[in-house]
Amino acid sequence: MSTGPSPVWCVVGRGTGGRTALVDLDAQGERIGSRELEPAQLADAVSRREAEHSPRWVWSDTPTWYARLLAAGVTVARCHDLRLIHVILRHSQLVRDAEEIRDATAWDAPLDLPLEDRTVGATLFDLDASSARRGGVPHDIDAALAELARQLAAIDAATAASRLRLLVAAESAGGLIAAELHAAGIPWDVAEHDRILTESLGPRPAPGHPPSKMVASASEVRAALGDPQLALDSPPRLLRALHRAEIDVESTSKWELTRYDHPAIEPLLRYKKQSRLLTANGWAWIDEWVHEGRYRPVYVPGGVVTGRWASSGGGALQIPRQLRPALRADEGWRLVSADVAQLEPRALAAMSADAAMATAGAGKDLYSGIVEAGIVASRQEAKVGVLGALYGGTTGDSGRVVPRLRQNFPDAMALVDGAAATGERGGTVSTWLGRSSPAPETAWTQAQTSAYLPDSAAGEQERARRSARDRGRFTRNFVVQGTAAEWALSWLAALRLALARFEPVAPAAGAHASGPVFARRAHLAFFLHDEVIVHAPAHQADAAATAIREAADAAGRLLFPGSPVDFPLDLTITERSPAK
Protein backbone atom coordinates (compact mmCIF):
# COMPACT_ATOMS: atom_id res chain seq x y z
CA MET A 1 0.00 0.00 0.00
CA SER A 2 0.80 3.71 0.13
CA THR A 3 2.57 4.06 -3.18
CA GLY A 4 0.39 7.10 -3.81
CA PRO A 5 0.07 10.29 -1.80
CA SER A 6 0.80 10.31 1.93
CA PRO A 7 -2.24 9.86 4.16
CA VAL A 8 -3.52 12.96 5.92
CA TRP A 9 -6.02 11.06 8.03
CA CYS A 10 -5.65 7.57 9.39
CA VAL A 11 -8.87 6.06 10.70
CA VAL A 12 -8.65 3.30 13.30
CA GLY A 13 -11.52 0.98 14.11
CA ARG A 14 -12.62 -2.54 14.83
CA GLY A 15 -12.32 -4.61 11.68
CA THR A 16 -13.54 -8.04 10.75
CA GLY A 17 -13.11 -11.14 12.87
CA GLY A 18 -11.65 -9.40 15.90
CA ARG A 19 -8.97 -7.66 13.84
CA THR A 20 -8.22 -3.96 13.86
CA ALA A 21 -8.54 -1.89 10.68
CA LEU A 22 -6.47 1.09 9.56
CA VAL A 23 -7.82 3.17 6.69
CA ASP A 24 -5.77 5.94 5.06
CA LEU A 25 -7.50 9.00 3.64
CA ASP A 26 -6.09 11.86 1.61
CA ALA A 27 -6.72 15.53 2.29
CA GLN A 28 -10.09 15.32 0.56
CA GLY A 29 -11.16 12.38 2.69
CA GLU A 30 -10.80 9.91 -0.21
CA ARG A 31 -9.68 6.43 0.72
CA ILE A 32 -6.15 5.70 -0.48
CA GLY A 33 -5.37 2.51 1.37
CA SER A 34 -6.41 0.14 4.10
CA ARG A 35 -5.25 -2.89 5.99
CA GLU A 36 -6.18 -5.09 8.89
CA LEU A 37 -3.96 -6.27 11.70
CA GLU A 38 -4.06 -8.40 14.78
CA PRO A 39 -4.83 -6.16 17.77
CA ALA A 40 -1.40 -6.81 19.26
CA GLN A 41 0.24 -5.34 16.13
CA LEU A 42 -1.53 -2.00 16.35
CA ALA A 43 0.96 -0.21 18.60
CA ASP A 44 3.86 -1.01 16.25
CA ALA A 45 1.86 0.01 13.20
CA VAL A 46 0.79 3.32 14.75
CA SER A 47 4.30 4.05 15.89
CA ARG A 48 5.73 3.41 12.42
CA ARG A 49 3.15 5.50 10.58
CA GLU A 50 3.46 8.29 13.12
CA ALA A 51 7.19 8.45 12.37
CA GLU A 52 6.66 8.37 8.58
CA HIS A 53 3.67 10.64 7.99
CA SER A 54 2.36 11.88 11.36
CA PRO A 55 -1.24 11.65 10.11
CA ARG A 56 -4.20 12.86 12.13
CA TRP A 57 -5.44 9.71 13.87
CA VAL A 58 -9.19 9.32 13.77
CA TRP A 59 -10.89 7.05 16.27
CA SER A 60 -14.18 6.56 18.07
CA ASP A 61 -13.02 7.64 21.47
CA THR A 62 -9.56 8.62 22.68
CA PRO A 63 -9.52 6.88 26.10
CA THR A 64 -10.56 3.61 24.48
CA TRP A 65 -7.76 3.56 21.91
CA TYR A 66 -5.04 5.83 23.22
CA ALA A 67 -4.79 4.41 26.75
CA ARG A 68 -3.68 1.15 25.20
CA LEU A 69 -1.22 2.83 22.87
CA LEU A 70 0.28 4.74 25.80
CA ALA A 71 0.53 1.52 27.77
CA ALA A 72 2.50 0.11 24.85
CA GLY A 73 4.79 3.16 24.88
CA VAL A 74 3.38 4.84 21.77
CA THR A 75 2.34 8.49 21.53
CA VAL A 76 0.77 10.36 18.63
CA ALA A 77 0.91 14.05 17.79
CA ARG A 78 -2.64 14.69 16.58
CA CYS A 79 -6.02 13.03 16.58
CA HIS A 80 -9.69 13.55 15.77
CA ASP A 81 -11.93 12.22 18.53
CA LEU A 82 -15.24 11.36 16.88
CA ARG A 83 -17.21 11.23 20.12
CA LEU A 84 -16.01 14.62 21.43
CA ILE A 85 -16.41 16.33 18.06
CA HIS A 86 -19.85 14.88 17.50
CA VAL A 87 -21.10 16.57 20.65
CA ILE A 88 -19.75 19.94 19.51
CA LEU A 89 -21.05 19.71 15.94
CA ARG A 90 -24.45 18.42 16.92
CA HIS A 91 -25.18 21.57 18.89
CA SER A 92 -23.05 24.22 17.22
CA GLN A 93 -24.93 27.13 15.73
CA LEU A 94 -22.13 27.50 13.20
CA VAL A 95 -23.12 24.24 11.52
CA ARG A 96 -25.64 24.72 8.69
CA ASP A 97 -27.40 22.35 6.33
CA ALA A 98 -26.17 19.25 8.07
CA GLU A 99 -29.28 17.66 9.44
CA GLU A 100 -27.57 14.27 9.57
CA ILE A 101 -25.23 15.39 12.31
CA ARG A 102 -28.14 16.63 14.41
CA ASP A 103 -30.00 13.33 14.34
CA ALA A 104 -29.86 11.29 17.51
CA THR A 105 -27.41 8.44 16.97
CA ALA A 106 -25.16 6.12 18.89
CA TRP A 107 -22.53 8.87 18.71
CA ASP A 108 -24.40 10.76 21.40
CA ALA A 109 -23.42 8.13 23.94
CA PRO A 110 -21.93 9.82 26.97
CA LEU A 111 -18.64 8.87 28.48
CA ASP A 112 -20.21 7.14 31.40
CA LEU A 113 -17.71 4.78 32.93
CA PRO A 114 -14.35 5.53 34.46
CA LEU A 115 -11.31 4.83 32.35
CA GLU A 116 -10.27 1.70 34.20
CA ASP A 117 -13.62 0.05 33.58
CA ARG A 118 -13.38 0.70 29.87
CA THR A 119 -10.02 -0.89 29.25
CA VAL A 120 -11.00 -4.32 30.47
CA GLY A 121 -10.42 -6.87 27.78
CA ALA A 122 -8.94 -10.29 27.34
CA THR A 123 -6.18 -8.97 25.11
CA LEU A 124 -4.72 -5.65 24.16
CA PHE A 125 -7.13 -3.81 21.85
CA ASP A 126 -9.83 -6.34 22.39
CA LEU A 127 -12.74 -3.94 22.47
CA ASP A 128 -15.54 -6.47 22.49
CA ALA A 129 -15.76 -7.17 26.19
CA SER A 130 -15.76 -3.59 27.40
CA SER A 131 -17.72 -1.91 24.64
CA ALA A 132 -20.51 -4.45 24.79
CA ARG A 133 -20.96 -3.82 28.47
CA ARG A 134 -20.85 -0.05 28.36
CA GLY A 135 -23.08 0.53 25.35
CA GLY A 136 -21.01 3.50 24.30
CA VAL A 137 -20.14 4.92 20.90
CA PRO A 138 -19.53 2.49 18.01
CA HIS A 139 -15.95 1.33 17.56
CA ASP A 140 -16.32 -0.33 14.15
CA ILE A 141 -14.24 1.00 11.30
CA ASP A 142 -17.29 1.46 9.05
CA ALA A 143 -19.09 3.49 11.69
CA ALA A 144 -15.98 5.62 12.18
CA LEU A 145 -15.58 6.29 8.43
CA ALA A 146 -19.23 7.22 8.04
CA GLU A 147 -19.23 9.51 11.05
CA LEU A 148 -15.97 11.17 9.96
CA ALA A 149 -17.50 11.90 6.55
CA ARG A 150 -20.56 13.45 8.20
CA GLN A 151 -18.41 15.53 10.51
CA LEU A 152 -16.09 16.81 7.77
CA ALA A 153 -19.10 17.75 5.64
CA ALA A 154 -20.67 19.60 8.55
CA ILE A 155 -17.45 21.49 9.24
CA ASP A 156 -16.92 22.41 5.58
CA ALA A 157 -20.45 23.76 5.38
CA ALA A 158 -20.18 25.78 8.59
CA THR A 159 -20.03 29.53 8.88
CA ALA A 160 -16.63 30.50 10.25
CA ALA A 161 -15.39 27.01 9.41
CA SER A 162 -11.82 27.99 10.22
CA ARG A 163 -12.76 28.73 13.83
CA LEU A 164 -14.66 25.48 14.11
CA ARG A 165 -11.59 23.65 12.80
CA LEU A 166 -9.51 25.22 15.57
CA LEU A 167 -12.05 24.02 18.10
CA VAL A 168 -12.09 20.53 16.62
CA ALA A 169 -8.30 20.32 16.79
CA ALA A 170 -8.11 21.78 20.28
CA GLU A 171 -10.84 19.54 21.68
CA SER A 172 -9.19 16.45 20.21
CA ALA A 173 -5.78 17.49 21.52
CA GLY A 174 -7.47 17.80 24.90
CA GLY A 175 -8.47 14.16 24.61
CA LEU A 176 -4.85 13.14 24.05
CA ILE A 177 -3.65 15.36 26.88
CA ALA A 178 -6.22 14.01 29.33
CA ALA A 179 -5.13 10.45 28.58
CA GLU A 180 -1.46 11.40 28.96
CA LEU A 181 -2.11 13.27 32.21
CA HIS A 182 -3.76 10.16 33.57
CA ALA A 183 -0.89 7.97 32.42
CA ALA A 184 1.78 10.28 33.83
CA GLY A 185 -0.01 11.12 37.07
CA ILE A 186 0.74 13.90 39.50
CA PRO A 187 3.95 13.36 41.50
CA TRP A 188 2.60 13.05 45.03
CA ASP A 189 4.57 13.09 48.26
CA VAL A 190 2.68 10.78 50.60
CA ALA A 191 4.95 11.61 53.56
CA GLU A 192 4.22 15.33 53.17
CA HIS A 193 0.52 14.64 52.82
CA ASP A 194 0.63 12.55 56.00
CA ARG A 195 2.53 15.34 57.78
CA ILE A 196 -0.16 17.87 56.85
CA LEU A 197 -2.91 15.51 58.01
CA THR A 198 -1.14 14.80 61.30
CA GLU A 199 -0.57 18.48 61.93
CA SER A 200 -4.24 19.26 61.43
CA LEU A 201 -5.95 16.11 62.70
CA GLY A 202 -3.47 14.30 64.91
CA PRO A 203 -1.81 10.98 64.11
CA ARG A 204 -3.60 8.50 61.89
CA PRO A 205 -6.16 6.73 64.08
CA ALA A 206 -7.16 3.08 63.96
CA PRO A 207 -9.85 2.41 61.32
CA GLY A 208 -13.29 3.49 62.48
CA HIS A 209 -11.95 5.93 65.06
CA PRO A 210 -11.89 9.72 64.76
CA PRO A 211 -8.50 11.49 64.86
CA SER A 212 -7.53 12.93 68.25
CA LYS A 213 -7.55 16.60 67.28
CA MET A 214 -11.05 16.25 65.84
CA VAL A 215 -12.22 14.65 69.06
CA ALA A 216 -10.76 17.62 70.93
CA SER A 217 -12.48 20.17 68.68
CA ALA A 218 -15.80 18.36 69.02
CA SER A 219 -15.51 18.31 72.81
CA GLU A 220 -14.91 22.06 72.88
CA VAL A 221 -18.02 22.64 70.76
CA ARG A 222 -20.18 20.39 72.93
CA ALA A 223 -18.92 22.09 76.10
CA ALA A 224 -19.52 25.57 74.71
CA LEU A 225 -23.04 24.62 73.64
CA GLY A 226 -23.75 22.72 76.87
CA ASP A 227 -24.79 19.61 74.94
CA PRO A 228 -22.47 16.69 75.77
CA GLN A 229 -24.17 14.25 73.35
CA LEU A 230 -24.38 16.52 70.30
CA ALA A 231 -23.72 14.90 66.91
CA LEU A 232 -21.81 17.55 65.01
CA ASP A 233 -22.09 15.79 61.65
CA SER A 234 -25.85 16.17 61.48
CA PRO A 235 -26.76 19.67 60.28
CA PRO A 236 -30.39 19.57 61.58
CA ARG A 237 -29.30 18.53 65.09
CA LEU A 238 -26.40 20.96 65.10
CA LEU A 239 -28.73 23.75 64.00
CA ARG A 240 -31.14 23.02 66.88
CA ALA A 241 -28.25 23.02 69.37
CA LEU A 242 -27.04 26.38 68.03
CA HIS A 243 -30.51 27.82 68.43
CA ARG A 244 -30.69 26.55 72.03
CA ALA A 245 -27.44 28.45 72.66
CA GLU A 246 -29.10 31.53 71.16
CA ILE A 247 -26.92 31.54 68.05
CA ASP A 248 -29.60 32.60 65.63
CA VAL A 249 -28.28 31.21 62.31
CA GLU A 250 -30.49 29.93 59.51
CA SER A 251 -28.05 27.24 58.46
CA THR A 252 -24.85 25.69 59.74
CA SER A 253 -22.80 27.00 56.86
CA LYS A 254 -19.41 28.53 57.46
CA TRP A 255 -20.08 32.02 56.13
CA GLU A 256 -23.09 32.45 58.37
CA LEU A 257 -21.39 31.13 61.50
CA THR A 258 -18.44 33.51 61.14
CA ARG A 259 -20.76 36.43 61.74
CA TYR A 260 -21.51 35.33 65.32
CA ASP A 261 -19.38 35.86 68.38
CA HIS A 262 -19.76 32.85 70.65
CA PRO A 263 -17.25 30.48 72.26
CA ALA A 264 -18.66 27.57 70.24
CA ILE A 265 -17.99 29.17 66.86
CA GLU A 266 -14.21 28.92 66.62
CA PRO A 267 -13.96 25.22 67.60
CA LEU A 268 -16.97 24.44 65.38
CA LEU A 269 -15.39 26.02 62.32
CA ARG A 270 -12.15 24.22 63.15
CA TYR A 271 -14.07 20.93 63.43
CA LYS A 272 -15.76 21.48 60.08
CA LYS A 273 -12.44 22.15 58.40
CA GLN A 274 -10.89 19.08 59.98
CA SER A 275 -13.87 16.95 59.04
CA ARG A 276 -13.74 18.13 55.45
CA LEU A 277 -10.02 17.38 55.20
CA LEU A 278 -10.44 13.92 56.68
CA THR A 279 -13.38 12.84 54.55
CA ALA A 280 -12.31 14.38 51.24
CA ASN A 281 -8.51 14.01 51.31
CA GLY A 282 -7.62 12.00 54.39
CA TRP A 283 -5.59 8.81 54.79
CA ALA A 284 -8.28 6.79 53.03
CA TRP A 285 -7.88 9.06 50.01
CA ILE A 286 -4.13 8.40 49.96
CA ASP A 287 -4.69 4.66 50.14
CA GLU A 288 -7.20 4.73 47.32
CA TRP A 289 -5.66 7.23 44.93
CA VAL A 290 -1.89 7.41 45.34
CA HIS A 291 0.22 4.56 44.03
CA GLU A 292 3.99 4.51 43.52
CA GLY A 293 4.22 8.22 44.16
CA ARG A 294 1.59 9.23 41.61
CA TYR A 295 -1.99 10.45 41.89
CA ARG A 296 -3.77 9.54 38.68
CA PRO A 297 -7.12 11.28 38.34
CA VAL A 298 -9.43 10.63 35.40
CA TYR A 299 -9.87 13.84 33.47
CA VAL A 300 -13.07 14.24 31.44
CA PRO A 301 -12.52 16.59 28.47
CA GLY A 302 -15.70 18.36 27.46
CA GLY A 303 -17.29 17.19 30.68
CA VAL A 304 -18.79 20.62 31.34
CA VAL A 305 -21.29 22.19 28.90
CA THR A 306 -19.07 25.24 28.53
CA GLY A 307 -16.20 23.06 27.31
CA ARG A 308 -14.29 23.00 30.53
CA TRP A 309 -12.96 19.68 31.68
CA ALA A 310 -14.56 17.75 34.49
CA SER A 311 -12.88 15.01 36.45
CA SER A 312 -13.91 11.77 37.96
CA GLY A 313 -12.17 10.08 40.82
CA GLY A 314 -10.37 11.61 43.72
CA GLY A 315 -11.60 15.14 43.11
CA ALA A 316 -8.65 16.19 40.98
CA LEU A 317 -10.06 19.63 40.28
CA GLN A 318 -10.72 20.32 43.96
CA ILE A 319 -7.41 19.53 45.60
CA PRO A 320 -7.40 21.91 48.57
CA ARG A 321 -4.67 24.53 48.58
CA GLN A 322 -3.70 23.19 51.98
CA LEU A 323 -2.44 20.02 50.27
CA ARG A 324 -0.51 21.71 47.47
CA PRO A 325 2.83 21.06 49.20
CA ALA A 326 2.18 17.35 48.66
CA LEU A 327 2.75 17.93 44.96
CA ARG A 328 6.49 17.37 44.79
CA ALA A 329 8.84 16.79 41.91
CA ASP A 330 10.88 13.61 41.70
CA GLU A 331 14.51 13.72 42.83
CA GLY A 332 16.44 15.87 40.35
CA TRP A 333 13.22 17.15 38.74
CA ARG A 334 11.24 20.38 39.10
CA LEU A 335 7.64 21.54 38.99
CA VAL A 336 7.10 24.37 36.54
CA SER A 337 3.75 25.89 37.54
CA ALA A 338 1.97 28.57 35.55
CA ASP A 339 -1.42 30.17 35.78
CA VAL A 340 -2.99 32.87 33.67
CA ALA A 341 -3.79 36.12 35.41
CA GLN A 342 -7.52 36.85 34.99
CA LEU A 343 -8.08 34.51 32.05
CA GLU A 344 -11.84 35.00 31.72
CA PRO A 345 -11.95 38.81 31.60
CA ARG A 346 -9.06 38.74 29.13
CA ALA A 347 -10.93 36.29 26.94
CA LEU A 348 -13.89 38.65 27.07
CA ALA A 349 -11.75 41.67 26.21
CA ALA A 350 -10.30 39.83 23.22
CA MET A 351 -13.54 38.41 21.81
CA SER A 352 -15.37 41.72 22.18
CA ALA A 353 -12.36 43.69 20.87
CA ASP A 354 -12.79 46.09 23.79
CA ALA A 355 -9.83 48.43 23.40
CA ALA A 356 -10.17 50.03 26.85
CA MET A 357 -10.28 46.67 28.59
CA ALA A 358 -7.27 45.45 26.60
CA THR A 359 -5.36 48.55 27.69
CA ALA A 360 -6.32 48.08 31.35
CA GLY A 361 -4.87 44.59 31.31
CA ALA A 362 -1.87 45.15 29.07
CA GLY A 363 1.19 43.44 30.52
CA LYS A 364 -0.05 43.54 34.09
CA ASP A 365 -2.74 42.80 36.62
CA LEU A 366 -6.07 43.65 34.98
CA TYR A 367 -7.73 44.67 38.23
CA SER A 368 -4.93 47.12 39.11
CA GLY A 369 -5.20 48.47 35.57
CA ILE A 370 -8.87 49.23 36.16
CA VAL A 371 -7.91 51.13 39.34
CA GLU A 372 -5.17 53.05 37.53
CA ALA A 373 -7.64 54.05 34.83
CA GLY A 374 -9.62 55.76 37.60
CA ILE A 375 -12.70 53.59 37.11
CA VAL A 376 -12.81 52.26 40.68
CA ALA A 377 -10.93 53.06 43.88
CA SER A 378 -9.53 49.66 44.88
CA ARG A 379 -8.35 46.41 43.36
CA GLN A 380 -10.96 44.54 45.38
CA GLU A 381 -13.72 46.70 43.90
CA ALA A 382 -12.39 46.05 40.42
CA LYS A 383 -12.33 42.30 41.02
CA VAL A 384 -15.83 42.13 42.48
CA GLY A 385 -17.13 44.31 39.66
CA VAL A 386 -15.56 42.25 36.89
CA LEU A 387 -16.78 39.01 38.41
CA GLY A 388 -20.23 40.55 38.70
CA ALA A 389 -20.10 41.46 35.02
CA LEU A 390 -19.12 37.89 34.09
CA TYR A 391 -21.59 36.17 36.40
CA GLY A 392 -24.49 38.60 36.23
CA GLY A 393 -24.25 40.01 39.73
CA THR A 394 -26.85 42.68 40.44
CA THR A 395 -26.69 43.17 44.19
CA GLY A 396 -24.16 44.39 46.72
CA ASP A 397 -20.76 45.71 45.74
CA SER A 398 -20.73 44.15 42.30
CA GLY A 399 -24.12 45.67 41.46
CA ARG A 400 -22.75 49.11 42.32
CA VAL A 401 -19.58 48.71 40.25
CA VAL A 402 -20.98 47.03 37.11
CA PRO A 403 -22.62 50.24 35.75
CA ARG A 404 -19.23 51.96 35.85
CA LEU A 405 -17.69 49.07 33.94
CA ARG A 406 -20.51 49.31 31.42
CA GLN A 407 -19.57 52.95 30.86
CA ASN A 408 -15.85 52.34 30.51
CA PHE A 409 -15.83 48.95 28.75
CA PRO A 410 -18.84 49.29 26.45
CA ASP A 411 -17.85 46.61 23.94
CA ALA A 412 -17.08 43.97 26.55
CA MET A 413 -20.25 44.68 28.49
CA ALA A 414 -22.37 44.74 25.34
CA LEU A 415 -21.16 41.24 24.53
CA VAL A 416 -22.06 39.71 27.91
CA ASP A 417 -25.26 41.75 28.22
CA GLY A 418 -26.28 40.55 24.76
CA ALA A 419 -25.55 36.93 25.69
CA ALA A 420 -27.70 37.34 28.80
CA ALA A 421 -30.56 38.86 26.81
CA THR A 422 -30.42 36.00 24.30
CA GLY A 423 -30.54 33.47 27.10
CA GLU A 424 -33.50 35.17 28.77
CA ARG A 425 -35.41 34.92 25.49
CA GLY A 426 -34.67 31.19 25.34
CA GLY A 427 -32.04 31.62 22.63
CA THR A 428 -28.71 29.90 22.08
CA VAL A 429 -25.30 31.53 22.44
CA SER A 430 -21.90 30.39 21.19
CA THR A 431 -18.29 30.67 22.24
CA TRP A 432 -15.67 32.35 20.08
CA LEU A 433 -14.78 29.10 18.32
CA GLY A 434 -18.36 27.87 18.00
CA ARG A 435 -19.38 25.72 20.93
CA SER A 436 -23.05 26.47 21.52
CA SER A 437 -25.09 26.47 24.70
CA PRO A 438 -27.77 23.81 25.11
CA ALA A 439 -31.28 24.79 24.10
CA PRO A 440 -33.70 25.31 26.98
CA GLU A 441 -35.86 22.41 28.09
CA THR A 442 -39.34 22.32 26.60
CA ALA A 443 -40.81 22.76 30.08
CA TRP A 444 -38.84 25.99 30.44
CA THR A 445 -40.11 27.38 27.16
CA GLN A 446 -43.68 26.37 27.96
CA ALA A 447 -43.51 28.04 31.37
CA GLN A 448 -42.28 31.25 29.73
CA THR A 449 -45.03 31.20 27.12
CA SER A 450 -47.76 30.45 29.60
CA ALA A 451 -46.59 33.19 32.01
CA TYR A 452 -47.20 35.76 29.30
CA LEU A 453 -50.82 34.81 28.81
CA PRO A 454 -53.15 37.48 30.25
CA ASP A 455 -54.75 35.20 32.83
CA SER A 456 -51.53 33.80 34.32
CA ALA A 457 -51.15 34.02 38.07
CA ALA A 458 -48.81 36.60 39.57
CA GLY A 459 -46.73 33.88 41.20
CA GLU A 460 -46.38 32.09 37.90
CA GLN A 461 -45.19 35.27 36.21
CA GLU A 462 -42.64 35.92 38.92
CA ARG A 463 -41.34 32.36 38.74
CA ALA A 464 -41.00 32.63 34.97
CA ARG A 465 -39.14 35.95 35.20
CA ARG A 466 -36.78 34.50 37.78
CA SER A 467 -36.03 31.44 35.69
CA ALA A 468 -35.48 33.66 32.64
CA ARG A 469 -32.95 35.70 34.62
CA ASP A 470 -31.29 32.48 35.82
CA ARG A 471 -30.89 31.35 32.24
CA GLY A 472 -29.60 34.76 31.23
CA ARG A 473 -26.85 34.53 33.84
CA PHE A 474 -25.94 31.09 32.52
CA THR A 475 -25.65 32.18 28.87
CA ARG A 476 -23.84 35.39 29.94
CA ASN A 477 -21.21 33.30 31.63
CA PHE A 478 -21.23 30.55 28.99
CA VAL A 479 -19.66 32.67 26.26
CA VAL A 480 -16.86 33.83 28.56
CA GLN A 481 -16.15 30.61 30.44
CA GLY A 482 -16.36 28.63 27.20
CA THR A 483 -14.06 30.92 25.26
CA ALA A 484 -11.57 30.91 28.14
CA ALA A 485 -11.68 27.11 28.04
CA GLU A 486 -10.90 27.23 24.31
CA TRP A 487 -7.93 29.48 24.95
CA ALA A 488 -6.69 27.13 27.68
CA LEU A 489 -7.04 24.08 25.42
CA SER A 490 -5.10 25.84 22.66
CA TRP A 491 -2.43 26.75 25.19
CA LEU A 492 -2.13 23.15 26.36
CA ALA A 493 -2.10 21.78 22.83
CA ALA A 494 0.73 24.08 21.75
CA LEU A 495 2.66 23.35 24.92
CA ARG A 496 2.27 19.60 24.53
CA LEU A 497 3.71 19.64 21.02
CA ALA A 498 6.61 21.82 22.16
CA LEU A 499 7.45 19.52 25.08
CA ALA A 500 7.36 16.50 22.77
CA ARG A 501 10.48 17.88 21.10
CA PHE A 502 12.49 17.84 24.34
CA GLU A 503 15.21 15.20 24.68
CA PRO A 504 14.25 12.19 26.78
CA VAL A 505 16.49 11.59 29.77
CA ALA A 506 17.40 8.39 31.55
CA PRO A 507 14.69 7.42 34.03
CA ALA A 508 15.35 8.75 37.53
CA ALA A 509 16.81 6.26 39.93
CA GLY A 510 14.37 4.95 42.52
CA ALA A 511 10.70 4.24 42.76
CA HIS A 512 9.48 6.38 39.88
CA ALA A 513 11.60 4.80 37.16
CA SER A 514 8.68 3.10 35.50
CA GLY A 515 6.10 5.06 33.58
CA PRO A 516 5.16 6.23 30.12
CA VAL A 517 7.92 7.18 27.70
CA PHE A 518 6.82 10.77 27.30
CA ALA A 519 7.30 11.18 31.07
CA ARG A 520 11.05 10.82 30.57
CA ARG A 521 11.22 14.42 29.46
CA ALA A 522 9.48 17.58 30.60
CA HIS A 523 5.77 16.68 30.47
CA LEU A 524 2.37 17.95 31.55
CA ALA A 525 1.44 16.72 35.02
CA PHE A 526 -1.60 18.79 36.02
CA PHE A 527 -4.22 21.05 34.45
CA LEU A 528 -6.92 23.06 36.17
CA HIS A 529 -8.92 25.48 33.99
CA ASP A 530 -6.30 28.25 33.80
CA GLU A 531 -3.33 26.60 35.44
CA VAL A 532 -0.78 24.06 34.29
CA ILE A 533 2.03 22.18 36.02
CA VAL A 534 4.88 20.69 34.01
CA HIS A 535 7.09 18.07 35.65
CA ALA A 536 10.56 18.54 34.22
CA PRO A 537 14.11 17.29 34.72
CA ALA A 538 15.94 20.14 36.48
CA HIS A 539 18.04 21.00 33.45
CA GLN A 540 14.91 21.30 31.27
CA ALA A 541 12.95 23.48 33.70
CA ASP A 542 13.96 26.83 32.21
CA ALA A 543 13.24 25.64 28.69
CA ALA A 544 9.89 24.29 29.85
CA ALA A 545 9.06 27.68 31.36
CA THR A 546 9.89 29.33 28.05
CA ALA A 547 7.73 26.80 26.23
CA ILE A 548 4.81 27.55 28.55
CA ARG A 549 5.08 31.28 27.88
CA GLU A 550 5.48 30.81 24.13
CA ALA A 551 2.49 28.49 24.05
CA ALA A 552 0.38 31.13 25.83
CA ASP A 553 1.41 33.75 23.28
CA ALA A 554 0.70 31.32 20.47
CA ALA A 555 -2.77 30.54 21.84
CA GLY A 556 -3.59 34.25 21.98
CA ARG A 557 -2.47 34.78 18.38
CA LEU A 558 -4.24 31.68 17.15
CA LEU A 559 -7.63 32.56 18.64
CA PHE A 560 -7.46 36.34 18.39
CA PRO A 561 -5.17 37.32 15.50
CA GLY A 562 -4.12 40.95 15.75
CA SER A 563 -5.75 41.46 19.14
CA PRO A 564 -3.86 43.69 21.60
CA VAL A 565 -5.06 41.56 24.52
CA ASP A 566 -2.25 39.64 26.17
CA PHE A 567 -2.34 36.67 28.53
CA PRO A 568 0.40 37.17 31.14
CA LEU A 569 1.37 34.21 33.33
CA ASP A 570 2.41 33.83 36.93
CA LEU A 571 5.15 31.22 36.66
CA THR A 572 7.31 29.49 39.24
CA ILE A 573 9.95 26.76 39.17
CA THR A 574 10.03 24.79 42.40
CA GLU A 575 10.66 21.34 43.80
CA ARG A 576 7.48 21.46 45.81
CA SER A 577 4.23 23.19 44.93
CA PRO A 578 3.79 26.27 47.14
CA ALA A 579 0.74 26.40 49.42
CA LYS A 580 -0.25 29.81 47.96
Add this chain to the structure above:
DNA sequence: CTTGAAAGCGCG
Protein backbone atom coordinates in the same frame (compact mmCIF):
# COMPACT_ATOMS: atom_id res chain seq x y z
C1' DC B 1 -32.34 -2.58 51.87
C1' DT B 2 -31.22 0.96 47.94
C1' DT B 3 -31.81 5.56 45.83
C1' DG B 4 -32.01 10.48 45.38
C1' DA B 5 -32.07 15.11 47.06
C1' DA B 6 -30.09 18.55 49.75
C1' DA B 7 -26.53 20.54 52.54
C1' DG B 8 -22.04 21.81 52.81
C1' DC B 9 -17.40 22.85 51.13
C1' DG B 10 -13.46 22.29 48.09
C1' DC B 11 -11.64 24.19 43.27
C1' DG B 12 -11.51 27.74 39.02
Add this chain to the structure above:
DNA sequence: AAAGCGCGCTTTCAAG
Protein backbone atom coordinates in the same frame (compact mmCIF):
# COMPACT_ATOMS: atom_id res chain seq x y z
C1' DA C 1 -19.67 41.17 53.26
C1' DA C 2 -20.66 36.79 51.27
C1' DA C 3 -23.53 37.61 45.74
C1' DG C 4 -23.47 36.24 40.56
C1' DC C 5 -21.15 31.24 36.88
C1' DG C 6 -19.31 26.24 36.31
C1' DC C 7 -18.10 21.71 38.67
C1' DG C 8 -17.14 16.77 42.28
C1' DC C 9 -17.41 14.50 46.52
C1' DT C 10 -19.12 13.10 51.18
C1' DT C 11 -22.56 12.87 54.42
C1' DT C 12 -27.17 12.83 56.23
C1' DC C 13 -31.86 11.84 55.87
C1' DA C 14 -36.22 10.71 54.00
C1' DA C 15 -38.70 8.17 50.49
C1' DG C 16 -39.41 3.95 47.97
